[in-house]
Amino acid sequence: MSCFIDVLHESDFTIHNIPFAIISSSESQAPRAASAIGSYAIDLLALAQSGAFGKCSVLGNGVAARVFAEPTLNAFMALGRPAWREARAAIQAALSATGTSKLREDEELRQKVLLPLEKVKFHLPANIGDYTDFYASKEHATNVGVMFRGKENALMPNWVHLPVGYHGRASSVVVSGTSIRRPNGLTLNAETKLPEFKASRKLDYELEVAAYVGTGSKLGDSIAVGDAEEHIFGLSLMNDWSARDIQQYEYVPLGPFLGKNFGTTVSPWIVTLDALEPFRVAQPKQDPSPAAYLSAGSLDAYDVKLEVAIKPPTENTPPIVVSRSNLKYMYWSFKQMLAHHTVNGCNMRPGDLLGSGTISGPTPTSLGSLLELSKNGNEPFQLAPSVTRAFIEDGDEIVISGHCSKEVDGQRIRIGFGEARGVVVPAKSL
Amino acid sequence: MSCFIDVLHESDFTIHNIPFAIISSSESQAPRAASAIGSYAIDLLALAQSGAFGKCSVLGNGVAARVFAEPTLNAFMALGRPAWREARAAIQAALSATGTSKLREDEELRQKVLLPLEKVKFHLPANIGDYTDFYASKEHATNVGVMFRGKENALMPNWVHLPVGYHGRASSVVVSGTSIRRPNGLTLNAETKLPEFKASRKLDYELEVAAYVGTGSKLGDSIAVGDAEEHIFGLSLMNDWSARDIQQYEYVPLGPFLGKNFGTTVSPWIVTLDALEPFRVAQPKQDPSPAAYLSAGSLDAYDVKLEVAIKPPTENTPPIVVSRSNLKYMYWSFKQMLAHHTVNGCNMRPGDLLGSGTISGPTPTSLGSLLELSKNGNEPFQLAPSVTRAFIEDGDEIVISGHCSKEVDGQRIRIGFGEARGVVVPAKSL
Numbered sequence: 001m002s003c004f005i006d007v008l009h010e011s012d013f014t015i016h017n018i019p020f021a022i023i024s025s026s027e028s029q030a031p032r033a034a035s036a037i038g039s040y041a042i043d044l045l046a047l048a049q050s051g052a053f054g055k056c057s058v059l060g061n062g063v064a065a066r067v068f069a070e071p072t073l074n075a076f077m078a079l080g081r082p083a084w085r086e087a088r089a090a091i092q093a094a095l096s097a098t099g100t101s102k103l104r105e106d107e108e109l110r111q112k113v114l115l116p117l118e119k120v121k122f123h124l125p126a127n128i129g130d131y132t133d134f135y136a137s138k139e140h141a142t143n144v145g146v147m148f149r150g151k152e153n154a155l156m157p158n159w160v161h162l163p164v165g166y167h168g169r170a171s172s173v174v175v176s177g178t179s180i181r182r183p184n185g186l187t188l189n190a191e192t193k194l195p196e197f198k199a200s201r202k203l204d205y206e207l208e209v210a211a212y213v214g215t216g217s218k219l220g221d222s223i224a225v226g227d228a229e230e231h232i233f234g235l236s237l238m239n240d241w242s243a244r245d246i247q248q249y250e251y252v253p254l255g256p257f258l259g260k261n262f263g264t265t266v267s268p269w270i271v272t273l274d275a276l277e278p279f280r281v282a283q284p285k286q287d288p289s290p291a292a293y294l295s296a297g298s299l300d301a302y303d304v305k306l307e308v309a310i311k312p313p314t315e316n317t318p319p320i321v322v323s324r325s326n327l328k329y330m331y332w333s334f335k336q337m338l339a340h341h342t343v344n345g346c347n348m349r350p351g352d353l354l355g356s357g358t359i360s361g362p363t364p365t366s367l368g369s370l371l372e373l374s375k376n377g378n379e380p381f382q383l384a385p386s387v388t389r390a391f392i393e394d395g396d397e398i399v400i401s402g403h404c405s406k407e408v409d410g411q412r413i414r415i416g417f418g419e420a421r422g423v424v425v426p427a428k429s430l
Numbered sequence: 431m432s433c434f435i436d437v438l439h440e441s442d443f444t445i446h447n448i449p450f451a452i453i454s455s456s457e458s459q460a461p462r463a464a465s466a467i468g469s470y471a472i473d474l475l476a477l478a479q480s481g482a483f484g485k486c487s488v489l490g491n492g493v494a495a496r497v498f499a500e501p502t503l504n505a506f507m508a509l510g511r512p513a514w515r516e517a518r519a520a521i522q523a524a525l526s527a528t529g530t531s532k533l534r535e536d537e538e539l540r541q542k543v544l545l546p547l548e549k550v551k552f553h554l555p556a557n558i559g560d561y562t563d564f565y566a567s568k569e570h571a572t573n574v575g576v577m578f579r580g581k582e583n584a585l586m587p588n589w590v591h592l593p594v595g596y597h598g599r600a601s602s603v604v605v606s607g608t609s610i611r612r613p614n615g616l617t618l619n620a621e622t623k624l625p626e627f628k629a630s631r632k633l634d635y636e637l638e639v640a641a642y643v644g645t646g647s648k649l650g651d652s653i654a655v656g657d658a659e660e661h662i663f664g665l666s667l668m669n670d671w672s673a674r675d676i677q678q679y680e681y682v683p684l685g686p687f688l689g690k691n692f693g694t695t696v697s698p699w700i701v702t703l704d705a706l707e708p709f710r711v712a713q714p715k716q717d718p719s720p721a722a723y724l725s726a727g728s729l730d731a732y733d734v735k736l737e738v739a740i741k742p743p744t745e746n747t748p749p750i751v752v753s754r755s756n757l758k759y760m761y762w763s764f765k766q767m768l769a770h771h772t773v774n775g776c777n778m779r780p781g782d783l784l785g786s787g788t789i790s791g792p793t794p795t796s797l798g799s800l801l802e803l804s805k806n807g808n809e810p811f812q813l814a815p816s817v818t819r820a821f822i823e824d825g826d827e828i829v830i831s832g833h834c835s836k837e838v839d840g841q842r843i844r845i846g847f848g849e850a851r852g853v854v855v856p857a858k859s860l
């Protein structure tokens with residue numbers, strides 16, 4: 001596929017990608033749907049109004065202009081995978097260097113549809129009804145377990161039998177670029193054994209990827225694991241900010257609460273499963289075999305290279321990479337998470353968000369949290385010549401990025417997720 | 431205050447109450463706001479269109495007709511406590527036996543506004559962005575702790591220092607009358623020590639009261655405990671259905687998930703804090719004193735008599751009362767819960783739901799769950815001459831009700847919450 005717009009080979013937004021987001025611009029401040037190509041956002045409402053989706057079977061007859069005018073992607077998500085597929089194909093056709101394309105031939109239309117990325121503002125891509133976070137990396141669960149319960153009891157017995165998850169807070173999911181205030185809370189004073197109210201001293205990030213539910217399910221029904229991919233709209237980057245000291249004091253017996261719900265950052269772009277298809281790889285071998293309702297093919301992981309970088313406020317450098325991981329390390333697949341989540345009849349709605357849990361790999365350079373990197377703060381590391389870190393300091397910007405790249409038919413293809421970034425601002429004074 | 435409509439003294443919906451709900455009717459199928467008086471729902475959209483809120487400072491100028499026409503109460507909630515107060519006062523004035531009342535004098539208007547309760551359909555009163563469940567009854571937390579961890583470790587050390595809570599699932603909160611399907615899931619086989627996939631055999635209810643957030647807060651901000659009541663729209667009954675066997679297998683370390691999220695039933699009516707004001711009583715003494723951000727007055731409990739009844743499918747009787755508890759047993763107040771929930775900057779939105787946790791009292795007849803009543807199934811009890819129960823059986827209907835009653839100036843006043851009811855239907859076959 002060749003594109004009439006020049007796209008750098010290292011761009012996240014090649015014609016093979018076609019991700020979805022919600023944008024606004026100074027010319028048109030109403031949030032609306034967009035895709036991206038190279039250094040441009042593609043205004044999908046303007047593209048729909050030009051008739052580019054007219055021949056689509058679901059999106060024709062004005063449906064595209066209606067759903068792409070919405071301030072969230074929920075209505076588009078609810079249309080189902082055939083609609084997501086034909087949207088991607090129609091956008092690729094409009095961008096193609098060959099064949100019929102009004103966009104390619106009409107200079108005025110191009111001005112309206114193609115907006116320089118640095119000029120658009122991003123909004124949360126969906127109205128997230130419910131956000132659930134899982135715990136699907138065996139390396140991460142083991143690393144954390146060793147620190148808190150010792151090597152013998154690192155993994156709970158249930159961990160290998162089901163994808164452990166918990167409900168998160170939907171209201172505080174924010175789009176990349178939103179600053180995050182350091183939370184205050186009760187933490188244990190190790191000497192007095194009593195709680196103290198203060199600003200968190202163990203503020204951390206968690207490198208995650210999240211799936212958006214596209215089409216939902218009814219209360220009392222389940223989504224079969226074999227059908228689950230049809231319900232998943234696509235994937236985004238996610239930073240599940242975590243205050244380890246608050247979390248540790250509060251989490252027994254009912255799980256994480258104030259240690260997590262002060263903010264969760266998602267990337268603006270959602271990359272569809274269709275775009276990720278060429279990057280499908282084997283998932284880690286599951287031993288013991290899971291229950292039948294969780295049994296799926298083994299090719300359910302995606303080879304997505306992930307990075308975490310920190311930009312300290314004192315250094316005039318680009319963000320400094322502290323970790324390189326990969327989505328393929330996830331022990332449980334998103335298909336399995338969705339099948340598990342609904343096996344009891346729990347209903348899903350378009351826009352629901354499923355976090356992977358922190359994605360750590362097998363090596364010391366692939367750890368997805370500072371908790372693991374600094375061994376719960378006991379081993380601060382060198383970030384720059386004069387900068388060490390154990391946990392996040394005020395003013396630090398955390399940048400998560402991800403991309404896939406692969407040789408296909410002698411040609412290297414690349415797609416990327418953009419970034420999920422956020423600066424930590426000081427706590428409110430007590 | 432006297433009402434021109436005859437209201438039975440034992441009615442939940444006296445002129446002292448004026449609760450809020452969302453209804454539809456066969457004549458007008460669009461969901462809209464309602465209140466209640468005696469055996470009638472009050473169509474608030476029709477009442478607003480008659481000009482009954484014309485002199486209100488927030489609800490005047492057509493605002494009442496706009497917010498009461500919405501399919502949820504969220505827009506009304508977002509207007510704030512002055513609007514809730516003037517709405518209640520204007521409705522009471524319209525119902526008054528004295529003074530000017532178009533409703534009282536206009537027979538045709540009464541036909542449009544007053545709809546027999548048995549003819550209206552109830553909908554979920556709010557779009558619930560996030561639902562959080564707490565664990566605020568010391569008796570319940572202790573009873574459960576003794577069963578699972580023994581008498582010495584019954585209460586976790588953090589329990590007396592903060593209102594323990596966890597995020598619940600908003601999508602599966604349903605209005606009273608919705609049937610609940612028995613969930614399937616993984617539970618531990620005690621002999622093999624391996625999980626088995628099957629229908630829950632320990633299906634339970636939890637007697638709870640829930641607060642709806644009225645006005646919200648911004649991410650990064652907190653709601654001070656002294657200001658928290660201004661943010662709470664009102665209270666409803668809630669049944670937090672729980673599958674104890676699924677819950678027990680899954681909940682360590684990240685908390686309840688599939689054991690809870692298959693359904694949560696709320697009553698249609700929300701009783702405002704203003705209506706509850708005469709029933710304010712002292713809350714249990716908090717020892718140790720909580721941190722400053724949780725320190726409030728001690729008159730923050732409400733004397734609300736609560737009942738749980740079970741109607742077995744085999745018996746032709748009214749529901750049989752199995753428990754009588756009271757909201758005043760809550761150790762932590764809703765004010766404290768809201769202050770705690772936001773102290774880290776977690777944002778609230780209108781319509782957010784805060785569950786109390788199971789409300790158990792100090793006696794064997796005031797236990798808020800079957801887990802406690804049957805000692806985790808070990809002591810089945812007699813429900814009717816030929817009926818025993820340890821946990822919920824298929825076809826059982828669980829009915830939660832609640833009311834307040836008190837002598838004020840020589841007159842007994844009573845307000846009630848209506849009911850939260852639900853029938854359990856058999857699990858899907860595996």
Ligand SMILES: [Ca+2]
Nearest residue numbers: 206240357358
């Ligand atoms: Ca996480």
Ligand SMILES: [Ca+2]
Nearest residue numbers: 636670787788
């Ligand atoms: Ca509960």
Ligand SMILES: [Mg+2]
Nearest residue numbers: 241260263264
């Ligand atoms: Mg978070």
Ligand SMILES: [Mg+2]
Nearest residue numbers: 671690693694
């Ligand atoms: Mg529940």
Ligand code: NI
Nearest residue numbers: 001002015016
């Ligand atoms: Ni190509």
